[in-house]
Amino acid sequence: MKFKAMILAAAMAVGCHAVQAAEATSVNDLLKLVQQGQARDDQQTRERMARFNAAHSEQESMLAEARREVSALEADSVRKEQLFQSNETRLAESQDRLTERMGSLKELFGVLQQVSGDTRSVFEGSVISAELPGRNEFLSALIKSAGSSSNMPSVESLERLWFEMQREMTYSGQVSKFATDVVLPTGESTRKNVVRVGGFNLVADGKFLNWDMESARVVELDKQPGSRYNDPVVALEKSSGDQLTGFWIDPSRGQLLKIKGQSPEMTDRIEQGGVVGYIIMGLGGIGILLALVRMLMLTLEGGRIRRQMQSDVADENNALGRVMSVYKKHRNADIETLELHLGEAISAEIPRLTTGITWIKIISVVAPLLGLLGTVTGMIDVFETMSLFGTGDPKLMAGGISQALVTTVQGLVSAIPCVFLHTLTNNRSRALILILEERATGILARQSEQQSKAAA
CATH class of the missing domain: 1.20.1270 (Substrate Binding Domain Of Dnak; Chain:A; Domain 2)
Incomplete structure (x- = not known):
């Protein structure tokens, strides 16, 4: 490395001397110029060598520092790996203890999850959901917590499940009136006073309504079953709480009304x-x-x-x-x-x-x-x-x-x-x-x- 540097310096000196020789007027002047250039080149070479040796020492110290950091990180990695293994062992032991202590609770939560799912299916298709919105969100959260071992359902959630089931049974035997949004056959939505007959039918303004479980909205039937069935609706809406009146009940929760509406009337037959x-x-x-x-x-x-x-x-x-x-x-x-x-x-x-x-x-x-x-x-x-x-x-x-x-x-x-x-x-x-x-x-x-x- 030093030899290459000296050759490079000599080549540069010769080039410089050649330039100066072109300016010299005699042989003595040329000799003086060569001596002066050689002395200056030696000085520059010594300075470069000094700087190189100083940088080499600094690099050696930086290398040593990096090696010390690597050793410290490796030691820390080994320590953390040992801690991870220890935590894994403790976690497995804790999980086993939790499973052992839960015992029959896991079976109970499984039954709870199944009952909550069945109840949610009933609520989704029930016309009572038009009067009591928000029940399905609670049941979905309860199903999720019943299937999780880290976030188990609370006693309050179990009590509310019992309450919702009891309320569904109670409301299914009542006739009530409430206000809700109704989607008309034209696609517009309007606020109406709706009469609910148990868990069977919804009526408003002398017309039958249907509970759409997919959109969770009350929809007016685009084709009514006829005056024979719609006239009692008007009488029901006008009746008071202690007055008895006749009414057609659809036990299929709207399916028979849809079929009846699809059957052609006299004008349809003529056409x-x-x-x-x-x-x-x-x-x-x-x-x-x-x-x-x-x-x-x-x-x-x-x-x-x-x-x-x-x-x-x-x-x-x-x-x-x-x-x-x-x-x-x-x-x-x-x-x-x-x-x-x-x-x-x-x-x-x-x-x-x-x-x-x-x-x-x-x-x-x-x-x-x-x-x-x-x-x-x-x-x-x-x-x-x-x-x-x-x-x-x-x-x-x-x-x-x-x-x-x-x-x-x-x-x-x-x-x-x-x-x-x-x-x-x-x-x-x-x-x-x-x-x-x-x-x-x-x-x-x-x-x-x-x-x-x-x-x-």
Whole structure:
């Protein structure tokens, strides 16, 4: 190392001498310059060597200090490792003692954890949670502490668990009113006074509500079950505490109400029938209206005929009066001629008494046929759907068949009253025609008797 440094110094000196030699004017000047440069280089070399030796000593002392620190740290590491091993042993011994002392408490906490979990499941689906929020958070903390050996549940927690279970049973037999937020079918939330019927139903403003366990909120049913079930809700909300009133209870806690709300109503059934269904209902309405009009007209005509039967003066505002007018006009004719005139008069009255009855009969026959047509076309659609999507979904087939059979029901609903009304109107018109024929026969009999007496 020293040899390399000396070579480097000599090279630098030679380079410096070469520069100075270029400036020298004689050989003596050059010699002096070389001597001066050599002396200066020796001085610099000695200074560098001194600094190097001083730094080397300092490095030796720093190395010694680092080695002492390493030894101290190693000793401290060994001490801490021994302490760690000792603590591990003591911890294992303490855990064994804790397990031994707990004994049956571990089994008790296991049962407590299971009971708390079951209770939380009941509370999550109970409508009483709408009135008593925050119970599930307590049960979750109790379950967590029951499963931990370091943070065991306290006596106060056990007492509160018993209290919550007893309160659930007590509230399930009461009808109470409280205010809470209700989510409307539109998605908006509003504050309402809610009536709770035990642990079964929630109602407000004459409508059924449902407890959504996932969001832990009270939700209004988007489709109510109908006036038959909603009318008692209004009566319940208006009743006082000591007043008894009827009410529909859903023991499934809202599931039956949802199913009832999903079942189609009368308007939904009519819409399911489609175009054929509307035609059937239209024909049925026309037939019923026509039958009612004919029944009214025949009733009025029957009243006029009965009044005419009590009088010998012919009144041409009724069928019997017009027949009697024909008799009076041809009173002097012979029996055969009078019989023909009376028969002609009765034949003229029959269309007036039977008008529209045939159409009622036609509608009563056509309506079921249209219903069968709608069912057949609906079944064709069902089979086309089955060919596209298969038979894996029974609901798909059941819904299609149900819609197809709606037209059959509509046809029967339209035909049955039409058949009944047709029978009534036909019998009423036949009764009036029989009265006319009976009176005509009586007139002919009296006329024949009078002519026989006159001939004698």
